[in-house]
Amino acid sequence: MSDSTPLEHFQHERQRQNDLILGENNMIINRMFALDNRTYESGVLDAKTKEMMGLAASMVLRCDDCINYHVIQAKEAGATKEELYEVFSIALIVGGSIVIPHLRRAADSLDQLEKASS
Numbered sequence: 001m002s003d004s005t006p007l008e009h010f011q012h013e014r015q016r017q018n019d020l021i022l023g024e025n026n027m028i029i030n031r032m033f034a035l036d037n038r039t040y041e042s043g044v045l046d047a048k049t050k051e052m053m054g055l056a057a058s059m060v061l062r063c064d065d066c067i068n069y070h071v072i073q074a075k076e077a078g079a080t081k082e083e084l085y086e087v088f089s090i091a092l093i094v095g096g097s098i099v100i101p102h103l104r105r106a107a108d109s110l111d112q113l114e115k116a117s118s
Contacts, residue, residue: 005116007109007112007113010068011072014065014069018033021033040054047073047077048077048078048079051073051077052079052087054066054073055067055070055091056087056090056091059088059091059092059099059103059106060091060094060095062098067109068109071084071109071113072113074087075110075117081114084110091103
């Protein structure tokens with residue numbers, strides 16, 4: 001992974017750590033992970049909308065791992081750069097200036113994804 005981008009490293013480490021946790025077969029942890037995954041599936045709201053909602057909440061809560069995850073998932077669900085910047089602006093208004101460092105990292109993650117797909 002030495003030649004990987006920071007976002008690729010994040011994805012690899014997240015998967016490795018999740019595999020470690022889920023490999024212990026703890027019923028409560030496994031159920032929580034399953035609930036989390038199911039929550040973002042399409043229902044009345046489509047998956048893209050749910051991922052963008054998760055992104056805004058994660059930015060306001062200032063969780064960089066969550067922000068990276070939701071940027072990736074939102075892009076995979078079809079969110080455009082313009083849509084994600086609207087999400088960024090909502091999170092900034094709701095969370096205030098303390099969100100700015102997380103906005104920077106979210107924008108950087110999005111930029112990495114945009115460059116990788118072009």
